[in-house]
Every structure is written in structure tokens, then in C-alpha cells.
Amino acid sequence: DTAVSQTPKYLVTQMGNDKSIKCEQNLGHDTMYWYKQDSKKFLKIMFSYNNKELIINETVPNRFSPKSPDKAHLNLHINSLELGDSAVYFCASSTAGDHANSYEQYFGPGTRLTVT
Amino acid sequence: AQSVTQLGSHVSVSEGALVLLRCNYSSSVPPYLFWYVQYPNQGLQLLLKYTTGATLVKGINGFEAEFKKSETSFHLTKPSAHMSDAAEYFCAVSLPPMFSGGYNKLIFGAGTRLAVHP
16 A cells, blocks of 8 residues: 555646645544656745645645645645746655654655646 | 754765665754655655664664764664665654753755665
8 A cells, every 4th residue: 555645746837727636644643745756856845734634835836726635635726827836746755743753755756747 | 053064965876785865953952853764756754763772773774873972873774775765864853852842853964865776
């Protein structure tokens, strides 16, 4: 069983479209994240949810809207896609709390988004 | 603010040779430090982490790293490279819970691509 899964794996779309990426984890974790990896492999956190509550919201255009229907799912919706949104988007999860193990994040396989 | 610098975007070693991937961090408080590995077309996998205690930490696949506060470094090593070690390696830093409010935000370095040749 895949611990953190994302769909779709590849997404090719045109500028101006709206698209969603879904993420699910079966690890029983309370905290989930979205990261963006650009063409130079640089990884940057976008959002984090703890038990369906938004706890980290980095400087991300408001065209990006995360949504967590339950603590096992964190989806990312992107409106009015732009060329610069092309990247690999990774979902991750971890346990919550202030113990060291909560800092171990488990990553999904990524979604490669290409905007043309 | 915290930051991570990985020296060398590409490192190439021979199979059986020592692997040394360099990571320096900047943090105003004692940090938590991590190394992640990304194989082609896959997500990131945790190799090892330093939180507190012993400064030499051992991880999976024979990798280890040493936290050196005086040098603000957390270099990753492996005594003998294997072809399967070829991947992208990321160093990351985070604030400990008492400083982060429990929000474990990872700040990643730019990554080092390790190539292993026969």
C-alpha cells in the first residue's frame, strides 16, 4: 500500500485553466503539506494543514487554494494557471506534536504540472 | 530566518569511493537537521535526521552525518559508494518545537546530484 499517494502523476494543461491535484495518506498522520519543486529542483513549502486546519501558508499566489476534507486528504486547487506554475508538486505528511518524530515527513511521488 | 547551503550542485564519485556531500546551515537557534534523498521521478525519502544528543547520526543505506555546531555544518558521508546511490540529495533545516510552535516547516537546500560511475 502506498503511504502517500497523489493524483494525477502528470498534468498537462493550458494557461488560464483551473486544475486540481489530490493527495491522500494512509499513515494516520495529522499533518499534511504541499511543496513546489521548480525546474532547478529547488523545493519550497507552500501550505501545511494540521487536522484539517491551515497552519502554514507561505507567500503563495491566492490562485492556489488548498483544501483538506479530512485529515487523510489534502487537495490543491489552482485557478487561472500560468506558465510559471509549471513544476513538480509534492504532498507530504507527518505526525503532529512537538516530538522529534513529528519532523519526519513522508513524501508522495509528485505531480508534474506542465502549463503550455 | 533559517537557511541551508549545499556546496556543489553536482558530485561525481567512483563506485567504492567515499561519498561526501556538504551542507552548511544558518539558524539563530539550535536547529533540527535532515538529509533527504530523491531518486529519479520519485518523492523524497528521509535518510537521517539530527535533533538532539549524539552529533554523529546514522541513517539508512549506510549513510551518516555529523552535526558540527562550530562549523554550522551537517555533511553527509558514506564510506563506499554504490551505483544505486545515484540520486539527488537534499539537506534541510527546521526549528525545534520550542521555537516553532510545533509547526515543523522544513527549509531545503538547493540539492546535490550525486553521480556514481563504475
